[in-house]
Amino acid sequence: MKSPHHYLKLFLFPLFIFISANALADDAWQNASGWWNATDIPAFDKSKITQQLSLVKVQGNKFVDAKGKVVIFRGVNIADPDKIANDKRFTKKHFEVIKAWGANVVRVPVHPSAWRKQGKKAYLALLDQTVIWANELGMYVIIDWHSIGNLKSQMFQNNSYYTDKGETNDFWRTVSERYAGVNAVAFYEIFNEPTVFGGRLGVVSWAEWKAINEEIITVIQAHNPNAISLVAGFNWAYDLTPVATAPIERENVAYVSHPYPMKVGAPYEKNWTRDFGFLADKFPVFATEIGYQLATDKGAHIPVIDDGKYGKRITDYFGDKGISWVAWVFDPDWSPQLFTDYNTYEPTMQGKHFRDVMLRENKK
Secondary structure, X not given: OOOHHHHHHHXXXXXXXXXXXXXXXXXXXXXXXXXXXOOOOOOOOHHHOXXXXXXXXXXXXXXXXXXXOEEOOEEEEEOOHHHHHHOOOOOHXXXXXXXXXXXXXXXXXXXXXXXXXXXXXXHHHXXXXXXXXXXXXXXXXXXXXXXXXXXXXXXXXXXXXXXXXXHHHHHHHHHHHHOOOOOOEEEEEOOOEEOOHHHOOOOOOHHXXXXXXXXXXXXXXXXXXXXXXXXXXXXXXXXXXXXXXXXXXXXXXXXXXXXXXXXXXXXXXXXXXXXXXXXXXXXXXXXXXEOOEOOOOOOOOOOOEOOXXXXXXXHXXXXXXXXXXXXXXXXXXXXXXXXXXXXXXXXXXXXXXXXXXXXXXXXX
């Protein structure tokens, strides 16, 4: 007859194996060098960050630095780094000119098509270098997922903007983890310009768009709780009126409007206040695209055509409301252009205006 101890051993031995195996598995999954974490994409080399800019956060309706000082951002959009690299102009000099124009922030539009064309590894190398140069020059960075359309229906204005929810979430997971702890990368603009294009791109309610953004912000903040998420309004990132009754339910959030000159007519200031400016009394508002050109200028198109009066009107309005802004676009080809050619970096009409304002106001 077998002893009770014999049967106890038969029971305990497989239990021991089970517990030990699970303990090893738990340890293994915490081991970052495991095969399941293998990747051919090296981590961002943070030793290249030779100085840390002051950490910026949202406080009430303002952006403030680590000392609590209010910061208003005024800067420029660059072209997609893929485009600048194709032009053979992806150099530190390009960013030095932007700094010499007085900018304290650079917006980096990442087109989904360029992200896929380059591949994650190659495109991240471009982003890394952009961050390194901007940081060295004391400029903050907005990383912008530059799509136009309806992320819910997954219908977009043209093929260069095509993406989907999975790719968008993965982009933000990748970027927020990569630049966590790099204070220069202060802003993550979740989706450039949401629009249904009068029904041509389907339908989406503010409640649905709000939920999509909140999920992405959850992903971002899980990797980088200090990141400021920028959420755009409808009508190609212009209309922020739904936020009045249903703001994003997350911390460290600011709102985006693109009030190009043809969005509304006179009285401009009254209409801007009705559509987006009212929100600046409660939350930070960031106009991440503004710009204008004459109807006879190269590449003139709706909604950027103006007689030239828009520049002072819009920057004066932002000054009164404490709204940050970034002019579109620091490129000689994409319109409205801020300069005429790479050799001279001669400013255009709008380039002169925005440069003058940045040089004057960002020194205060």
